[in-house]
Amino acid sequence: MDTDSWYKLLNKPSWAPQPWVFGTVWSVLYPIIIAVNIYIIVLIAKHKIGISLAVPFWLNLFFNLIFTPIQFGLRNNFLAMIDIYLVLATIIIGIIVAWPVSKIISIAFLPYLIWVVIATVLQTYIVIHN
16 A cells, blocks of 8 residues: 555544645745754854754754654654654744744744644544544
């Protein structure tokens, strides 16, 4: 069974976004919000506080990148749920850590936070109901 068929067969809530919505949202979130803000926070961290400020953002990028291989490659819903909680946690930590340095970066991450909250609830639902 191919990945697309496998995912379609999973029990999902009625409010689950269509697959094309995920692609569209991630195409906007990654290059515009995530990549640019991570680049900015790394520059700020090097000059103002130290590179440790960037750690939550690099961890977030890592956890986000491994979600798809876990969910669709391994087809491991539970491990993907753990991963999406790590994505969510690193966003929250990143926003908190960045706030004293750049409120703009923290605020710019709010759409990403909202989207990942939706994805986290969806993934949790999938784990519970499959």
